[in-house]
Amino acid sequence: MAIISSRPQPTNSGEPPKKARVSGAKPAGKNSSHRDLLQGAATIEEQQGEESILIKGNQGDQQQSQNPQEEKIRPQRLEDYIGQKDLKGVLQIAIAAAQGRNDPLDHLLLYGPPGLGKTTMAVILATEMGTNCQITSAPALERPRDIVGLLMKITAGDILFIDEIHRLSRMTEELLYPAMEDFRLDITIGKGQSAKIRSLPLPPFTLVGATTRVGALSSPLRDRFGLIQRLKFYDLAELQTIVQRTARILPVEVTPEGAEEIARRSRGTPRIANRLLKRVRDYAQVHQASETSTKITQEVAVEALELLEVDPLGLDWTDRSLLQIMIDNFKGGPVGLDSLAAATGEDVKTIEEVYEPYLLQIGYLQRTPRGRIVTDAARKHLSN
Numbered sequence: 001m002a003i004i005s006s007r008p009q010p011t012n013s014g015e016p017p018k019k020a021r022v023s024g025a026k027p028a029g030k031n032s033s034h035r036d037l038l039q040g041a042a043t044i045e046e047q048q049g050e051e052s053i054l055i056k057g058n059q060g061d062q063q064q065s066q067n068p069q070e071e072k073i074r075p076q077r078l079e080d081y082i083g084q085k086d087l088k089g090v091l092q093i094a095i096a097a098a099q100g101r102n103d104p105l106d107h108l109l110l111y112g113p114p115g116l117g118k119t120t121m122a123v124i125l126a127t128e129m130g131t132n133c134q135i136t137s138a139p140a141l142e143r144p145r146d147i148v149g150l151l152m153k154i155t156a157g158d159i160l161f162i163d164e165i166h167r168l169s170r171m172t173e174e175l176l177y178p179a180m181e182d183f184r185l186d187i188t189i190g191k192g193q194s195a196k197i198r199s200l201p202l203p204p205f206t207l208v209g210a211t212t213r214v215g216a217l218s219s220p221l222r223d224r225f226g227l228i229q230r231l232k233f234y235d236l237a238e239l240q241t242i243v244q245r246t247a248r249i250l251p252v253e254v255t256p257e258g259a260e261e262i263a264r265r266s267r268g269t270p271r272i273a274n275r276l277l278k279r280v281r282d283y284a285q286v287h288q289a290s291e292t293s294t295k296i297t298q299e300v301a302v303e304a305l306e307l308l309e310v311d312p313l314g315l316d317w318t319d320r321s322l323l324q325i326m327i328d329n330f331k332g333g334p335v336g337l338d339s340l341a342a343a344t345g346e347d348v349k350t351i352e353e354v355y356e357p358y359l360l361q362i363g364y365l366q367r368t369p370r371g372r373i374v375t376d377a378a379r380k381h382l383s384n
C-alpha cells in the first residue's frame with residue numbers, strides 16, 4: 001500500500017505535537033486571498049448569488065458528539081486505542097514516515113461496521129500528527145459549496161474527516177478528486193457563457209473517509225485513497241480491556257469477571273460495550289443503594305443484561321426476532337433483504353449495516369446469491 005508521497009511540505013514543521021482541535025473555528029488561514037476572491041464578485045454557479053460560499057459554523061463541524069462524557073471515554077492517543085493491531089501497525093508506520101518527511105499522512109479510508117472506532121481513529125491521527133481535525137459527514141455536504149467552504153478553511157497538514165463517505169453527491173465527489181490528488185480546487189465562477197473554471201491551490205491535507213459500506217464507494221474515489229483499512233470486530237479480551245478502561249473513566253468499580261460478562265455480550269463492538277457498561281452501572285447503583293460503593297460483579301452484570309434482554313451472545317430482541325421471522329416465515333431462507341425488511345419492519349440499510357454483520361461474523365447467518373440463510377447454530381441458540 002502506498003504510503004510514500006511526493007507532496008509539498010506542510011508549513012508546520014518542527015512544531016511539537018499538539019492535541020487535535022476538533023472544530024470548525026479556525027484562525028484566519030493563509031487562504032484568505034482565496035476567500036477574498038470568492039467573496040468578491042465571484043459566485044459559484046449553483047449558488048443563488050447572495051450568500052458567501054464560506055460556510056460559517058459549518059454544520060459538518062458539529063458532527064462529533066457534544067456529550068462531554070462520550071468525549072472523555074473516546075481514546076485520544078494511539079496507545080489508548082485498544083485492539084485493531086494490524087490497523088495500528090500500518091498507521092504507526094505511516095505516521096512515522098509522514099512525520100520523518102514532514103508530509104501530511106496519505107489519504108485514508110476506514111471501513112467496517114458501526115461503533116468499531118473509525119471516528120475515534122481519525123481524531124487520534126490528528127492528535128498524533130499534531131494537526132487539526134475537521135469532522136463532517138457526507139449528508140452535510142449536499143451542495144458543492146459545502147465542501148468548498150470546508151476545503152477553504154483547511155490549513156497545511158489538517159485532517160478532513162468525512163463520515164459516511166459513500167453518500168457523497170456526485171458534484172461534491174468530483175470537487176474532491178483534484179483536491180485529493182493535486183491539492184487543487186477547481187471551481188466554476190459565474191454563470192452561463194461567462195462561466196470560468198478557476199483552479200485554486202490548497203494546502204496539503206489528509207482526507208480520512210469512513211464508511212460502513214465500502215462497496216458503495218465509486219472506484220475513482222476509492223482509488224484516490226493511499227491507505228484502505230478495514231476495522232474488525234474486537235475479541236473478548238480486547239473488549240474486556242475497553243470495559244475496564246471506560247469503568248476507570250466513569251468511574252465505576254468493575255471486577256474482571258463483571259467486565260468479561262459485559263464484553264461477551266457486546267457483539268464485538270466497543271460502542272456497545274460502553275453502552276452496556278453504563279446500563280449495568282445504573283442497575284448496580286439502584287440495586288446497591290444501601291451499600292457504600294457501586295460494584296459491578298459478574299452476577300450483577302448478568303442480572304442487568306438479562307433485564308435488558310441482551311442474551312449471553314449479545315443478541316438483543318431485534319436480532320432474535322430477525323432470525324425467528326426468517327425461520328417462521330421463510331423456512332430459514334434463502335430470503336432477500338427487501339422481504340426481510342418488510343417482514344421485520346426494519347429498514348434494509350439498518351439490517352445490512354447494523355444487524356447483519358455480527359450475525360454473519362458469528363456464523364448465525366449466511367449470505368448466498370439467492371438471499372440470506374439462517375444456520376443450524378442460530379436455530380440451536382434460539383431454541384435454548
Ligand SMILES: Nc1ncnc2c1ncn2[C@@H]1O[C@H](COP(=O)(O)OP(=O)(O)OP(=O)(O)O)[C@@H](O)[C@H]1O
Binds near residue numbers: 081115270
Ligand atoms: N479501539 C478502541 N479502544 C477503546 N475504545 C474504543 C475503541 N474504538 C472505539 N471505542 C469507543 O467506542 C465508541 C465508538 O467509536 P467510534 O465513534 O469511533 O465508532 P465508528 O466506527 O466511528 O462508528 P460509526 O460507524 O457509527 O460512525 C467511541 O466513543 C470510543 O469510546
Ligand SMILES: [Mg+2]
Binds near residue numbers: 118119163210
Ligand atoms: Mg463514526
